[in-house]
Amino acid sequence: MKTVRNVVCPFCGSLCDDIEVDIEDNRVVKVRKGCAISATKFTKYNEERIYKPRIDGREVSLEEAINEAVEILANAKYPALYGWSCTSTEAINIGIEIAELVGGVMDNTASVCHGPTILGEQDAGISTCTLGQVKNRAELIIYWGCNPAHAHPRHMARYSAASRGRFVKGRKERTVIVVDVRKTHTAKTADIFIQIKPNSDFELLTALRWAVKNGELEQEEIAGIPAEKIEELADMLISCRFGALFFGLGLTMSAGKARNIEAAVNLVRELNNYTKFVMVPMRGHFNVTGANEVMAWATGFPFAVDFSRGYPFYNPGDTTFVDVLTRGDCDAALIVASDPVSGFPAEAIRNLAKIPVITLDPHETLTTMISKVVIPTAVVGIEAEGSAYRMDAVPLRLKKLVEPPPGILSDEEVLKMILKKLKERVK
Amino acid sequence: MGEITLKPKVTFKVPIIAETITPDNFAGKPIEEIEKLEMWEGNRKTTLGDLFEAAGSSGEAPADTKIIIEGDVRKVRRIGYKMTDGQILIKGSVGMYLGEKMEGGKIIVEGDADSWVGAGMKGGQIEIKGNAGDYVGAPYRGDTKGMKKGTIIIHGNAGNEVGCWMRGGTIIVKGNAGLFPGIHMKKGTILVEGDCAGRCGAMMKGGKIAILGYVPSVLPSFTFEEIKKSFKVKGEKIKGPFYLFTGDLNENGAGKLYVSTEKNKHLQFYEKYLE
Amino acid sequence: MELLIKNGYVYDPINEINGEKMDIAVKDGKIVESVSSDAKVIDATNMLVMPGGVDIHSHIAGSKVNSGRILRPEDHYKDVKPRTAITRAEVGHTVPSTYTIGYRYARLGYTTVIEAASPPLKTRHTHEELNDIPLIDKSCYLVLDNNWIVLDYLSQGEIDKCAAFIGWIFKALKGYAIKIVNPGGVELWGWGKNVESLDDQVPPFDITPREIIRGLCKINKMLNLPHTIHLHTNNLGKPGNYRTTIETMDTVSDLADGKPNIHITHVQFCGYGGDSWITLRSGAPEIAKYVNNHNHVTIDLGQVVFGDATTMTGDGPFQFILQNLTGNKWKNADVEAEGSAGIVPYKYKRKNFVNAVQWTIGLELALLIKDPWRVFLTTDHPNAGTFMKYPRVITWLMSKVAREKVLNKINKRAKKRSTLPSIDREYTFYEIAIITRAATAKALNLANKGHLGVGADADIAIYNINPMEIDPSKEYKKVRRALKRAAYTIKGGEIIVKDGEIVKSFIGETFWVKPAIPEDLEKDMLREVSEKFKEYYTVSLENYIIGENELASSKPIAVKTNL
Structure with a gap:
């Protein structure tokens, strides 16, 4: 038996890098330090595995599956390549070149989670930081529309509310505020809980900014919160030495989406005239941030890039996969490390079922069920190495702990084979 | 006036980029040359003639060229791109970016139009008989150059962010509007004759917005000024009375927001600031 | 593979070759004495031949640059080019x-470029991008002056351990030189504050900017690093800051031993006289005077070019001031225990008084500093303009007429206040070769770059212009056109550009320094550092280290230290 230390956990955007894993007979037998989700994923990654490539449900050789994938992509007039948030940056990078070569739409799952964060940033910017800055300095922490107690279980202990930093030593030295539509587990641990009326985040953020600017609130109540309470809150934000706002899908997906983020950005920007304030998105999948980073450096745009005319064109709402699919525009799809069928709107799924789909995934999913070509791949961070970016864009190296099942390659390797064949085919 | 009629040869599946369909590109050209104009069908470069049946003859100049499009062109994008004069009549519904960066002339759509109608428009007129999608007159992401001049009239409903980053011109929505009409607006006029989903004029710095129907609320960064009897659009008086607000104060803005008093009794509490 | 470049007019200042008509022989990626008759011949008759350009300061890779890309989609829409059989799709702009x-x-004939500021914690990202930059050789500077471990050691007077830590960090993260960005000020930005002078305290570290600069300058020498400390001053972007700049230069003058020991970067941004934006004037004459009298300093320009730019620096508090001045969108990104970064889009306008003064400062510096070996061409890409504008800047330096043409279009008050109209100096091609390749290669101590002597890397730029016939002073437009699109660029002996088009693509090398640190000292230091890591950082020390296998083409440079 051997123990591997400082393993980077390939499950959520927190990318905790202190996991200890015991390995025996090419199997993970024990996980220490990780949260419950992490422990389950590390030990049960072999459940629901796919072991053989398939075409139309028939088991085939890897070569046959790749040839079929190449034919589909090369013949398509408007293929879409989607997913990418649970694989390595290297694999995504190859996906980008495939998209460029076949003239497809390259999009990642940010378009259905924190895409609005990026759009808000593109209109207003963002004052942000790495998580250690919060750990070392933040006296006041707001969780807005996010529930780390469930979605990012070690976030509060390692990086935020209860973390121990150089200047701020722990939970007792911090004020924690939760803004949400219901009293979540995170809210129960907060010093202040602000229960906001659903879909009124934009109004509250706007009122807070106006109150920070010392403006008068003419309405008695905004977003279900009395004006005096908003003014009180504004004073608190101004008075801390360092404040941090963490936000999740409760903000990015409530009415207004990107504009909610823009309003939060503007509030934080305003606060920086009085004190130090930052905000950090609570990214979900472990490498969705990496997908945005590598797409940006290779194409100029972080998601939703349309290569149909050979160069990158970007316009979320048009070039986002969920919209492309809902309009029924694409005629083939390559899905990597994602399961859109389990979360997309019904119309989009109906359209996906009508076109040839190629899916790369270690596991059986709803998407593999409707795919024409399925190619099983290794679990990144357990059976394959590669880089990944934490929610705050800190890059880390995922480790290979065990060998994948016989004949199973990584996403990166399979995509390289597809790219190579495509280059020969497209020429 | 010369007239050219275009009919799709097949039902389109993938997006068609048809920025060459403008009176400017058609004027003075025989049909054979018009058929050679470049288009994109998804990732394939193709020609107008491959995708459309073209008939008729164009005028000498854009001004006397009218393009009539029959059939389903909901997948066809960028019709009227940068057109300077002449007319386009679409006898059905049309795809995204209709009249993008248009400078003059007129486009009429008998059906619906998808998002980004008149994106970054600089002049001319667009009339949509049905509904329009989101971002009417808006620029692309990150850009601040919204509609500058011209008129867009939507007889049905419009989606979110009508007149986003608007710098001038007029937008009239005869039906209802979604969230954020006039967001980031600097100049120009937006009239919504129906109801509005709210957040009118968010982050606006200037310009005028009038809502004749219901709005759920006015943003807290707007201040109530007075009750006004009427509102003017293109010289025409629209009768109120209206609550008049100024904002967005968060942006040190001086935009004017007119909201019907009659349809918005729930805003009556503002009247206490009148004395 | 062999190449023979025949009959070009060669400018190779390191070998004191000044426009001599000669042949250059290339074999296996190096310059050689002679080649066989099988060599491919490039006819460079009536052409200008120089070593490949070496850019000493440009923001090309890493978290800050990528944040700029993400922040500014509007920057890219109009500047795109489809994929070709050789090249990937292109997307610009700044x-x-x-x-x-x-x-x-x-295409400009540049073959080596250094990323100017990589925060250590995000240097893995920097390398991932460097891996994807084709053709050129590259490296990165590591920002170390607001690093808590460095500050702890310096304030405790543990200079040996501090040197060992910095030596180790170069090995661990694969960087090239010590970058200093607003020392002390960026740490205080962690609380939304800044320093105002070299002697302000930086609590709780009990240290001043002056002590940080001196400490790192000493360590640079102890480690025997190839480049000097590379410094972005305190008070950058503030009227009157030329005094801080001169004081900064002077604070290490006593540590010098006849060679440069400090490089001040993008001096245009820290060369401001006056005491407000209204009374702003150029501080270039004073700075040039100091540089002319002190040989321990090198500088680069940070020349402003009118038009679109994206300001991006590791100087968080400066970027904060800029966003307040402009109202433009603003990204701030602090890095735990290490520093910060800020990005604000910017447009330089001729008629704007401040922008026009900025434009004059860079040119005045270049023209008033007598020794071209100590003043280098940069636009601090993309802060004062993109590197694509280098040919334009070169013509301003080579032609008084070209300068006057711009002077007549800029803000009148700025023109009136400037000494630029009274300067007659015009650079020669030899001097241009110095400030764009020879001197930068020398300052970086890259023995095989920036020259065409036997044994040098065969990185060569050939421009379609006859230096013997052309009068750059009058025909500056021809010069600009020729420099914009190299007739040939040769990298490592391979022809990569022909007539301004890419004809071959591959990945160049990433070089980094590998200082030898005494084992015991390194062990002691690492024991302490791993404890501090647990407190300061949110990643483990092991995962901070970047493996050599993470670099696409790694080129370590071993360095003997004085530890």
């Missing part, structure tokens, strides 16, 4: 994609 950066530098 913050181009990695591929675009490689192709565009190559």
Whole structure:
């Protein structure tokens, strides 16, 4: 038996890098330090595995599956390549070149989670930081529309509310505020809980900014919160030495989406005239941030890039996969490390079922069920190495702990084979 | 006036980029040359003639060229791109970016139009008989150059962010509007004759917005000024009375927001600031 | 593979070759004495031949640059080019994609470029982007002056351990030189504050900017690093800051031993006289005077070019001031225990008084500093303009007429206040070769770059212009056109550009320094550092280290230290 230390956990955007894993007979037998989700994923990654490539449900050789994938992509007039948030940056990078070569739409799952964060940033910017800055300095922490107690279980202990930093030593030295539509587990641990009326985040953020600017609130109540309470809150934000706002899908997906983020950005920007304030998105999948980073450096745009005319064109709402699919525009799809069928709107799924789909995934999913070509791949961070970016864009190296099942390659390797064949085919 | 009629040869599946369909590109050209104009069908470069049946003859100049499009062109994008004069009549519904960066002339759509109608428009007129999608007159992401001049009239409903980053011109929505009409607006006029989903004029710095129907609320960064009897659009008086607000104060803005008093009794509490 | 470049007019200042008509022989990626008759011949008759350009300061890779790309989609829409059989799709403009950066530098005849500021914690990201920049050789500076471990050691007077830590960090993260960005000020930005002078305290570290600069300058020497400390001053972007700049230079003058020991970067941004934006004037004459009298300093320009730019620096508090001045969108990104970064889009306008003064300062510096070996051409890409504008800047330096043409269009008050109209100096091609390749290679101590002597890397730029016939002073437009699109760029002996088009693409090397540190000292230091890591950082020390296998083409440079 051997123990591997400082393993980077390939499950959520927190990318905790202190996991200890015991390995025996090419199997993970024990996980220490990780949260419950992490422990389950590390030990049960072999459940629901796919072991053989398939075409139309028939088991085939890897070569046959790749040839079929190449034919589909090369013949398509408007293929879409989607997913990418649970694989390595290297694999995504190859996906980008495939998209460029076949003239497809390259999009990642940010378009259905924190895409609005990026759009808000593109209109207003963002004052942000790495998580250690919060750990070392933040006296006041707001969780807005996010529930780390469930979605990012070690976030509060390692990086935020209860973390121990150089200047701020722990939970007792911090004020924690939760803004949400219901009293979540995170809210129960907060010093202040602000229960906001659903879909009124934009109004509250706007009122807070106006109150920070010392403006008068003419309405008695905004977003279900009395004006005096908003003014009180504004004073608190101004008075801390360092404040941090963490936000999740409760903000990015409530009415207004990107504009909610823009309003939060503007509030934080305003606060920086009085004190130090930052905000950090609570990214979900472990490498969705990496997908945005590598797409940006290779194409100029972080998601939703349309290569149909050979160069990158970007316009979320048009070039986002969920919209492309809902309009029924694409005629083939390559899905990597994602399961859109389990979360997309019904119309989009109906359209996906009508076109040839190629899916790369270690596991059986709803998407593999409707795919024409399925190619099983290794679990990144357990059976394959590669880089990944934490929610705050800190890059880390995922480790290979065990060998994948016989004949199973990584996403990166399979995509390289597809790219190579495509280059020969497209020429 | 010369007239050219275009009919799709097949039902389109993938997006068609048809920025060459403008009176400017058609004027003075025989049909054979018009058929050679470049288009994109998804990732394939193709020609107008491959995708459309073209008939008729164009005028000498854009001004006397009218393009009539029959059939389903909901997948066809960028019709009227940068057109300077002449007319386009679409006898059905049309795809995204209709009249993008248009400078003059007129486009009429008998059906619906998808998002980004008149994106970054600089002049001319667009009339949509049905509904329009989101971002009417808006620029692309990150850009601040919204509609500058011209008129867009939507007889049905419009989606979110009508007149986003608007710098001038007029937008009239005869039906209802979604969230954020006039967001980031600097100049120009937006009239919504129906109801509005709210957040009118968010982050606006200037310009005028009038809502004749219901709005759920006015943003807290707007201040109530007075009750006004009427509102003017293109010289025409629209009768109120209206609550008049100024904002967005968060942006040190001086935009004017007119909201019907009659349809918005729930805003009556503002009247206490009148004395 | 062999190449023979025949009959070109060669400018190779390191070997004191000044426009001599000669042949250059290339074999296996190096310059050689002679080649066989099988060599491919490039006819360079009536052409200008120089070593490949070496850019000492440009923001090309890493978290900050990529944040700029993400922040500014509007920057890219109009500047795109489809994929070809050889090249990836291109997308610009002020913050181009990695591929675009490689192709565009190559088209200018540049073959080596250094990323100017990489925060250690995000240097893995920097390398991932460098891996994707084709054609050119590259490296990165590591920002170390607001690093808590460095500050702890310096304030405790543990200079040996501090040197060992910095030596180790170069090995661990694969960087090239010590970058200093607003020392002390950026740490205080962690609380939304800044320093105002070299002697302000930086609590709780009990240290001043002056002590940080001196400490790192000493360590640079102890480690025997190839480049000097590379410094972005305190008070950058503030009227009157030329005094801080001179004081900064002077604070290490006593540590010098006849060679440069400090490089002040993008001096245009820290060369301001006056005491407000209204009374702003150029501080270039004073700075030039100091540099002319002290040989321990090198500088680069940070020349402003009118038009679009994206300001991006590790100087968080400066970027905060700029966003307040402009109202433009603003990204701030602090890095735990290490520093910060800020990005604000910017447009330099001729008629704007401040922008016009900025434009004059860079040119005055270049023209008033007598020794071209100590003043280098940069635009601090993309802060004062993109690197694509280098040919334009070169013509301003070579032609008084070209300068006057711009002077007549700029803000009148700025023109009136400037000494630029009274300066007659015009650079020669030899001097241009110095400030764009020879001197930068020398300052970086890259023995095989920046010259065409036997044994040098065969990185060569050939421009379609006859230096014997042309009068750059009058025909500056011809010079600009020729420099924009190299007739040939040769990298490592391979022809990569022909007539301004990319004809071949591959990945160049990433070089980094590997200082030898005494084992015991390193062990002691690492024991302490691993404890501090647990407290300061949110990643483990093991995962902070970047493996050599993470670099696409790694080129370590071993360094003997004085530890």
